[in-house]
Amino acid sequence: MSFGIDDLPVRDELRGKSPYGAPQLDVPVRLNTNENPYPLPEPLVERIAERVREAARHLNRYPDRDAVELRTRLAEYLTKTAGHPVGVENVWAANGSNEVIQQLLQTFGGPGRTAIGFEPSYSMHGLIARGTGTGWISGPRNEDFTIDLAAARKAIAEHRPDVVFVTTPNNPTGNAVPAETVLALHDAAQSAKPSMVVVDEAYVEFSHGDSLLPLLDGRPNLVISRTMSKAFGAAGLRLGYLAAHPAVVDAVQLVRLPYHLSAVTQATALAALEHTDTLLKYVEQLKAERDRLVAELRALGYDVTESDANFVQFGRFEDSHAVWRRILDRGVLVRDNGVPGWLRVTAGTPAENDAFLDAVRELKKEQGS
Ligand SMILES: Cc1ncc(COP(=O)(O)O)c(C=O)c1O
DSSP: OOOOGGGSOOOGGGTTOOOOOOOOOOOSEEOSSOOOSSOOOHHHHHHHHHHHHHHHTTTTSOOOTTOHHHHHHHHHHHHHHHSSOOOGGGEEEESHHHHHHHHHHHHHOOTTOEEEEESSSOHHHHHHHHHTTOEEEEEOBOTTSSBOHHHHHHHHHHHOOSEEEEESSOTTTOOOOOHHHHHHHHHHHHHHSSOEEEEEOTTGGGOSSOOSGGGGTTOTTEEEEEESSSTTSOTTTOOEEEEEOHHHHHHHTTTSOTTOSOHHHHHHHHHHHHTHHHHHHHHHHHHHHHHHHHHHHHHTTOEEOOOOSSEEEEEOOSSHHHHHHHHHHTTEEOBOOSOTTEEEEEOOOHHHHHHHHHHHHHHHHHHOO
């Protein structure tokens, strides 16, 4: 018998669990992890090389622990794109928004505390809660994947969570959450007890609507979490950030590892931020492709959830995993998120999306699925 995890004295709540991760299969068309399909443009690659070369000259030293230059540039980006003034004191950065979320849960969650999310949603919120010893509460959604506000208010009043997650646009469903709903959840949470509301805006650049950043005004318990993994096409960089009241930025520094953001990461992110305008042009192309996927899937007779993200949820299938497999057999990898009856496809290049649409068209012809 081989020695395994459960033979080690691991924490009870980790026993029998599997690590997070979409299958990384080597197929021609990969539309399963909501990545941006466009490689970084060559002038940006050159600029990254330049910036990293300069950073390499100082790698004998620890990096700027507070990443001040990077946070300043991120604040400028937010101010420009969300039309709401944000300063360096409002911004914090870490290795992907997953680390931002981890730091938030280490700060505001933890043993004896709870967090709530409205599922199906980004499963890492629950997994990071578990990893930080925070109790996880799965809140409800309506049939159409909008947040059931009455039920959400009830769950908040009953459980009095310390952290409330709202993902907008939501992953894996794609729909955005209206500002009024976020405000109602925020107010419900505060009336239960002072608690943090984390709005995960990983996909907001792809949205038809605006960022909820202006809601930060006068709401020190609200946090907006963002990433460079999607709109900036830099998932490999691992750079996430948050905007919030300066007190939140001070608070997360109580749990961050010293020098958590390497000098190479900071240099690369700074180079990418110099090319924001070019990168956001790809976002426009992806939004158009996302809208095309929605229209064509609907024309084929599929149910499609309204999407404000760079992916589309479609269904309904009696056996979504079997359909996932049949699409894969045609060389296209989409995502089975375990939402019964539904699958999710990331908007790729026009050619990748054509390959996906051809695959589902064939399925329709074969079996009327
Ligand atoms: C809603 C949501 N938040 C956060 C993340 C994590 O992003 P990052 O790459 O910045 O850790 C993802 C990634 O898929 C996501 O879907």
